[in-house]
Amino acid sequence: MNAVTTPGKQIRVMVVDDHPMWREGVCRDLAAAGYDVAAATGEGRQAVRIAAAARPDVVVLDLQLPDISGVEVIQGLLEAVPGVRVLMLSASGEQQSVLDAVKAGASGYLLKSAGLSEFLDAVARTAAGDTVFTPGLAGLVLGEFRRLAVEPPVADGTTPRLTERETEVLRLVAKGLSYRQIAERLVLSHRTVQNHVQNTLGKLQLHNRVELTRYAIEQGLE
Amino acid sequence: MTDSGARAHGLQGPLWRAIAVYRIVALVYVAILVVRNVRAYERPMLAWPVLAITAGWTVFTTYAYADPARRRPPLLVADLLVTMGVLASSVWVIGRAPLELGRPTLAVAWHVAPVIAWAVAGGRRWGVLAALAMGGTDLVVRAHYDQASFTGTVLMLLAAYAVGTLVRLAETSQIRLQRAIELEAATRERERLARDIHDSVLQVLALVKRRGAGLDGEAGELARLAGEQEAALRALVTGATASAVDDNAEVDLTTLLGPYASTTVSIAAPAAAVRLPSKVAGEIAAAVAAALDNVARHCEPGTKAFVLVEDEPGEVTVSVRDEGCGIAPERLAEAAEQGRLGFAQSIRGRIADLGGTVRITSAPAQGTEVELVVPRASIG
Numbered sequence: 001m002n003a004v005t006t007p008g009k010q011i012r013v014m015v016v017d018d019h020p021m022w023r024e025g026v027c028r029d030l031a032a033a034g035y036d037v038a039a040a041t042g043e044g045r046q047a048v049r050i051a052a053a054a055r056p057d058v059v060v061l062d063l064q065l066p067d068i069s070g071v072e073v074i075q076g077l078l079e080a081v082p083g084v085r086v087l088m089l090s091a092s093g094e095q096q097s098v099l100d101a102v103k104a105g106a107s108g109y110l111l112k113s114a115g116l117s118e119f120l121d122a123v124a125r126t127a128a129g130d131t132v133f134t135p136g137l138a139g140l141v142l143g144e145f146r147r148l149a150v151e152p153p154v155a156d157g158t159t160p161r162l163t164e165r166e167t168e169v170l171r172l173v174a175k176g177l178s179y180r181q182i183a184e185r186l187v188l189s190h191r192t193v194q195n196h197v198q199n200t201l202g203k204l205q206l207h208n209r210v211e212l213t214r215y216a217i218e219q220g221l222e
Numbered sequence: 223m224t225d226s227g228a229r230a231h232g233l234q235g236p237l238w239r240a241i242a243v244y245r246i247v248a249l250v251y252v253a254i255l256v257v258r259n260v261r262a263y264e265r266p267m268l269a270w271p272v273l274a275i276t277a278g279w280t281v282f283t284t285y286a287y288a289d290p291a292r293r294r295p296p297l298l299v300a301d302l303l304v305t306m307g308v309l310a311s312s313v314w315v316i317g318r319a320p321l322e323l324g325r326p327t328l329a330v331a332w333h334v335a336p337v338i339a340w341a342v343a344g345g346r347r348w349g350v351l352a353a354l355a356m357g358g359t360d361l362v363v364r365a366h367y368d369q370a371s372f373t374g375t376v377l378m379l380l381a382a383y384a385v386g387t388l389v390r391l392a393e394t395s396q397i398r399l400q401r402a403i404e405l406e407a408a409t410r411e412r413e414r415l416a417r418d419i420h421d422s423v424l425q426v427l428a429l430v431k432r433r434g435a436g437l438d439g440e441a442g443e444l445a446r447l448a449g450e451q452e453a454a455l456r457a458l459v460t461g462a463t464a465s466a467v468d469d470n471a472e473v474d475l476t477t478l479l480g481p482y483a484s485t486t487v488s489i490a491a492p493a494a495a496v497r498l499p500s501k502v503a504g505e506i507a508a509a510v511a512a513a514l515d516n517v518a519r520h521c522e523p524g525t526k527a528f529v530l531v532e533d534e535p536g537e538v539t540v541s542v543r544d545e546g547c548g549i550a551p552e553r554l555a556e557a558a559e560q561g562r563l564g565f566a567q568s569i570r571g572r573i574a575d576l577g578g579t580v581r582i583t584s585a586p587a588q589g590t591e592v593e594l595v596v597p598r599a600s601i602g
Binding site (some may be wrong): 177 | 426428429431432433435437449452453456485488489490493496528534535538541545591
């Protein structure tokens, strides 16, 4: 695991999942792979509360918690620990909730059916600041940009748009190509492909924050 | 009739009130005509009791029909007979000669009310039946068969037919609306269940799959089975049943494709429903199934396939890519020439019928990609 080999500092991971067996399993796997499991909990509110003290670098978050929604947990976590990177896991792959969580600031998503090596690789990439996209998530993000494009434009013209290259890259991710395969096909560097994917997510998250602020102003909350 | 009638009460209420209002207005009209013509009657003294019966029956039916439970044959038949009786009494009260001279009957206009009541209660067949009976009585009573008499009867027949048809239409749309509401409620319930199942069964299956992944023998086999079932169950709970009413009703293409997701097949689609007429969506889903079937048949077991659904304003694009061995371009063309490319032909045929295009790209060791583009314009 490349992230763990960095000498001196272990990566701190917090695990939030309401299923005890699953949570313990994930903690064990992470510890075995050399991560410092800073905290583990099964509730969203508690996760937000203890995050400030645990100061994780990465949060492995089950999207479906019994108390509050995934979006609320992510917003709470980002407030408590600015810059924390959230890798979402979900068993059912519910579409809208995954998209909402990504817009709220999660930086990666993985189905729980993923194998152990795939999971550890995703955690390492999330810790390194990369974006972890499943083909399904790429399809959702593509769809979201298309939805925004046909919606009536907002007054200040902040409708986010993908560049042609970004669309091309995202389509290939949605079709299941790895970043390496995409780099080969488009004759780009691996890093460039990674940047394109990250940019699409950044645009979506920025747009979401603008929308939220606008909504707050409209509602007279600010 | 009674079942659907009960459901459409909300729509029938105003119609019954309209009949009551019509009856009252007609009663006033009859009363005015009696007052103006009574001196020409053969038995003028009998006109007043008949008018009283007419008024009484108007009041009674107004209250009786207000109760949905009584809008049934006993009251309807009584209504028809009483009205016919009033109409027939004209023969004795007014007399043959004045009637033949064109004096109006004692139930003029008023006699249409029960006919419309029959049409509302039983649809156009009952309406036409009542109109024929009432029209026949009217003609016999008036005993002069000129254009005007026939026109009255024909108009009554048309009115009964039209009202009967309208009522049936209203009932049908009410039932459809009801069904749509029920379907929506069922879908919501299913979604709620799906979320519940997520927390228990899926997690355990995924856990079993993961913990047993590295094990040999039976334990490894069990883990593999758990993984397969997990994928199948996830596809089931996320894909609601899409039961289309007819070819033009819109369905969500993503929902139709949901069942094809498995441990080896990934489906990427927008979060919002990709709405297409059910016939079009069905054809696209069948084409995707054919492509996936081809992957399963010709590639090694466990070959991964990826389906991407893209919804654009002008067209819908669906791509199916596999990581199989691929086909050399010259072999693809050769196979097509010899008519051996069954799957490609079946896909091309289906999509061409929808006005769409199919692009198949493949290279050895790079898998095959089938891209279907169906324009929304041709879909209408």
